[in-house]
Amino acid sequence: MTRTNRQWKLAKRPEGAISEGDLELVPSLVADLEDGQALIRNIYLSLDPTNRIWMSDMDQYMPPVEIGQVMRGGTLGVVEESRNPAYPEGALVSGLGSWQDYAVVPADFFQTFEKPAGVPLTAFQGVLGMIGATAYFGLLDICDPKEGETVVVTAAAGAVGSLVGQIAKIKGCHVVGIAGADEKCEWLRSLGFDAAINYKTENVLETLKQHCPKGIDVVFENVGGEILDASLTLINQNARISLCGLIAEYNAEGPVPGPYMFRNILMKRARVQGFIVTDFAPRFPEAIGQLAQWMAEGRLQYRVDVVDGLENAPSAVKKLFDGSNKGKLMIRVSEEP
Amino acid sequence: MTRTNRQWKLAKRPEGAISEGDLELVPSLVADLEDGQALIRNIYLSLDPTNRIWMSDMDQYMPPVEIGQVMRGGTLGVVEESRNPAYPEGALVSGLGSWQDYAVVPADFFQTFEKPAGVPLTAFQGVLGMIGATAYFGLLDICDPKEGETVVVTAAAGAVGSLVGQIAKIKGCHVVGIAGADEKCEWLRSLGFDAAINYKTENVLETLKQHCPKGIDVVFENVGGEILDASLTLINQNARISLCGLIAEYNAEGPVPGPYMFRNILMKRARVQGFIVTDFAPRFPEAIGQLAQWMAEGRLQYRVDVVDGLENAPSAVKKLFDGSNKGKLMIRVSEEP
Numbered sequence: 001m002t003r004t005n006r007q008w009k010l011a012k013r014p015e016g017a018i019s020e021g022d023l024e025l026v027p028s029l030v031a032d033l034e035d036g037q038a039l040i041r042n043i044y045l046s047l048d049p050t051n052r053i054w055m056s057d058m059d060q061y062m063p064p065v066e067i068g069q070v071m072r073g074g075t076l077g078v079v080e081e082s083r084n085p086a087y088p089e090g091a092l093v094s095g096l097g098s099w100q101d102y103a104v105v106p107a108d109f110f111q112t113f114e115k116p117a118g119v120p121l122t123a124f125q126g127v128l129g130m131i132g133a134t135a136y137f138g139l140l141d142i143c144d145p146k147e148g149e150t151v152v153v154t155a156a157a158g159a160v161g162s163l164v165g166q167i168a169k170i171k172g173c174h175v176v177g178i179a180g181a182d183e184k185c186e187w188l189r190s191l192g193f194d195a196a197i198n199y200k201t202e203n204v205l206e207t208l209k210q211h212c213p214k215g216i217d218v219v220f221e222n223v224g225g226e227i228l229d230a231s232l233t234l235i236n237q238n239a240r241i242s243l244c245g246l247i248a249e250y251n252a253e254g255p256v257p258g259p260y261m262f263r264n265i266l267m268k269r270a271r272v273q274g275f276i277v278t279d280f281a282p283r284f285p286e287a288i289g290q291l292a293q294w295m296a297e298g299r300l301q302y303r304v305d306v307v308d309g310l311e312n313a314p315s316a317v318k319k320l321f322d323g324s325n326k327g328k329l330m331i332r333v334s335e336e337p
Numbered sequence: 338m339t340r341t342n343r344q345w346k347l348a349k350r351p352e353g354a355i356s357e358g359d360l361e362l363v364p365s366l367v368a369d370l371e372d373g374q375a376l377i378r379n380i381y382l383s384l385d386p387t388n389r390i391w392m393s394d395m396d397q398y399m400p401p402v403e404i405g406q407v408m409r410g411g412t413l414g415v416v417e418e419s420r421n422p423a424y425p426e427g428a429l430v431s432g433l434g435s436w437q438d439y440a441v442v443p444a445d446f447f448q449t450f451e452k453p454a455g456v457p458l459t460a461f462q463g464v465l466g467m468i469g470a471t472a473y474f475g476l477l478d479i480c481d482p483k484e485g486e487t488v489v490v491t492a493a494a495g496a497v498g499s500l501v502g503q504i505a506k507i508k509g510c511h512v513v514g515i516a517g518a519d520e521k522c523e524w525l526r527s528l529g530f531d532a533a534i535n536y537k538t539e540n541v542l543e544t545l546k547q548h549c550p551k552g553i554d555v556v557f558e559n560v561g562g563e564i565l566d567a568s569l570t571l572i573n574q575n576a577r578i579s580l581c582g583l584i585a586e587y588n589a590e591g592p593v594p595g596p597y598m599f600r601n602i603l604m605k606r607a608r609v610q611g612f613i614v615t616d617f618a619p620r621f622p623e624a625i626g627q628l629a630q631w632m633a634e635g636r637l638q639y640r641v642d643v644v645d646g647l648e649n650a651p652s653a654v655k656k657l658f659d660g661s662n663k664g665k666l667m668i669r670v671s672e673e674p
Contacts, residue, residue, distance in 0.1 A: 053604075058600075058604075059570075059601065059604055060604050061574075061603075061604050061605070061606065224599070224600070233396075237398075243602055243603045244603075245603070246599075246600050246603055249600055255597040256597060256599075256600070257594030257595060257597055257599075258594060258595025258596040258597060258598075258599030259595040259599065260592040260593060260594055260595060261595075262561070262583075262593075262594075262595030262596065262599075263395075263561070263583050263586055263593070264396065265580055265609055265610075265611040266398075266580045266581075266582070266583055266611040267390075267395075267396055267397050267398050267611065268398070268611060269398070269610075269611045269612050269613055269616060270610075270611050271608060271609070271610045271611070272602055272608070272609040272610075273602075273606075273607075273608045273609075274602040274603040274604065274605060274606045274607050274608070275606050276606055279606060
């Protein structure tokens with residue numbers, strides 16, 4: 001059976017924000033399977049700030065997407081046809097795929113998984129996937145937060161940030177989140193954050209001072225720019241800064257200055273550590289197991305922002321940069337089985 | 338016996354570079370000793386980039402020197418009179434003292450030490466003192482350099498930097514030093530550095546690229562600014578950056594941007610760690626013992642830049658900021674016993 005595929009290809013590198021024409025939706029036919037291959041129907045496509053990095057040609061942690069290539073993205077799908085016993089028909093698969101309806105993949109390209117009853121499939125694009133692992137290792141391994149310490153989380157209402165704050169609360173920390181809307185701040189407080197700051201309406205440095213009377217011991221940084229500077233101004237001795245993202249920079253054209261309080265890394269004997277979750281791949285089961293348990297105990301809340309239709313991926317991904325998404329952003333490419 | 342003392346007091350905080358009138362040389366009489374005190378005659382006063390930090394009121398790793406206080410500095414002296422058995426007359430002492438001819442100190446203020454035959458006393462203000470410990474822990478503990486890795490050292494002809502590079506060579510690394518004069522670069526090459534770059538006459542980024550064909554694994558940073566940016570541009574995955582000093586910033590008025598390649602800390606999963614040598618105080622004997630052994634084996638060279646006369650301290654300290662000092666800078670306050 002010949003299927004029609006649609007693929008979002010990178011037509012040119014964005015200048016500043018992603019705009020129309022940077023990506024091009026190209027129809028094609030799905031090729032017949034060869035031995036060892038499987039045909040995957042994508043169900044959910046994960047949209048993440050790092051997509052913007054891959055579209056650029058800046059020096060980065062994996063090769064950029066080349067012009068003319070199908071855009072890269074985390075996908076969750078189902079095996080529709082298979083000539084590989086590792087991919088039984090009907091099995092769920094996830095991994096680093098592409099912005100398209102269908103994928104023909106070789107052995108070992110995707111990981112199969114089982115969805116326990118009662119857990120929504122979308123959780124595997126969030127708390128029980130790379131997002132959860134990012135929060136888990138980026139906070140616990142990189143920062144080792146101690147009970148009673150103050151933890152600041154930026155992009156705190158984002159998919160990763162909201163989990164980081166909740167994990168820090170489970171560990172007994174004083175947790176302050178920074179987000180870009182009152183509604184998001186309310187949600188953070190409802191999750192147990194001790195305070196939440198709306199960086200669009202409040203003076204971040206002054207408000208942070210009020211909410212961190214004992215200074216800041218741990219920063220989980222997703223943003224960079226002025227917001228990171230505010231945290232750096234208030235760090236305590238031996239502070240740990242987990243550098244997970246610098247979303248304030250990804251759309252920048254030309255050189256972006258580093259934090260003006262860079263010198264406080266020296267003065268406070270602080271540590272800034274960049275990390276990429278894939279470095280922790282061998283330990284993913286540990287993270288996912290613990291996160292699933294906390295979720296079952298009702299200690300981890302999350303929300304998803306599902307946008308229908310592959311055709312809407314380029315417009316939807318922009319929500320990550322103007323702060324209008326609410327929870328883990330993903331595209332519903334096709335219906336769940 | 339009443340002695341006349343001279344003390345350099347901080348008259349006002351420098352704006353930009355240290356200039357005449359920031360410090361004031363004030364005569365006084367040395368008070369009679371009380372029980373438990375000792376009278377120390379200063380022999381050598383250590384001049385270090387961090388002096389400039391203490392003169393400012395920026396947020397820093399120890400309290401700044403207050404206006405009207407005697408300027409703080411590392412000193413090496415001899416006990417001239419004592420009413421404390423811990424300070425036998427004639428004993429050598431060292432520690433964090435002040436810019437003055439004499440010090441009257443209470444118990445436990447200074448550490449006594451013995452000078453082995455054949456080791457010049459000045460070594461205890463350098464390779465066998467805080468300088469040596471800074472190089473030792475800042476390189477080995479913070480960066481853990483492996484054989485074959487590439488290590489970049491900035492302010493490499495400085496007291497700390499020249500030791501760092503030599504220790505990195507002992508550990509089998511490829512070592513590139515950055516300094517501010519051809520003569521300094523020649524000296525670095527004579528110490529065994531694989532390459533040396535004169536940042537005043539060469540394009541640091543381009544030259545660094547040539548001399549680090551396998552990228553940079555370890556940066557021992559004393560400078561900051563554009564020089565740190567060049568290193569950050571070329572770091573490898575999992576690079577370690579030991580932040581020992583940011584001398585390019587100390588004289589700055591107003592906000593100083595952090596490195597423009599800050600994002601490479603994220604992209605390369607690098608670690609930036611600020612440190613202060615005093616955090617390693619319990620392990621100083623380990624460092625000094627190893628450094629003394631390497632020195633005895635002829636594997637560590639160092640040079641000192643001794644300026645005569647306490648009255649010259651403020652003009653001499655400026656040499657650290659214009660790059661004109663050659664080796665560990667110190668003032669000879671009085672003659673060696």
